[in-house]
Amino acid sequence: MLGVGQAHAAPAPATSARAATASEAASVPSCVEAASAVIFYRFVTVWMTNNCTTTQRVKPTWNLEMVPAPDCYELQPGQKAEFSRDKPIMGTNWKFQRLVAC
Numbered sequence: 173m174l175g176v177g178q179a180h181a182a183p184a185p186a187t188s189a190r191a192a193t194a195s196e197a198a199s200v201p202s203c204v205e206a207a208s209a210v211i212f213y214r215f216v217t218v219w220m221t222n223n224c225t226t227t228q229r230v231k232p233t234w235n236l237e238m239v240p241a242p243d244c245y246e247l248q249p250g251q252k253a254e255f256s257r258d259k260p261i262m263g264t265n266w267k268f269q270r271l272v273a274c
Contacts, residue, residue, distance in 0.1 A: 198273040200230050204247070208268035216266055217256045222247035231274040235267040244274035
C-alpha cells in the first residue's frame with residue numbers, strides 16, 4: 173500500500189482512438205500486483221505495483237462499467253500507483269476484476 177506523502181504515478185496519455193474493452197485487453201504480467209478495496213459499496217481504490225524489470229502500462233477493470241473509465245497508468249519498474257474514486261451511486265456491488273494492459 174502507499175503511505176502518506178508518496179507520489180502517485182500519473183495516468184499515461186491515451187494512444188489509440190478506441191480503447192479495448194476488458195474482454196479484449198490482454199492480462200498484465202504476474203510481476204504487476206494489485207490490491208483493492210470497496211468501502212461502504214461506494215469508495216473504490218486499487219493499489220498497483222510494478223515489480224517487473226520493464227515499464228508496464230496497466231488499467232484497473234471492474235465488474236460493472238465505470239464512467240468515466242479509469243485511466244491507463246504507465247508504471248516504471250518499482251513504481252506504485254493508486255486509483256481511487258467516490259462513486260456517485262451507493263449500494264452497487266462494485267468488485268475489482270483485474271489489471272489489463274493498455
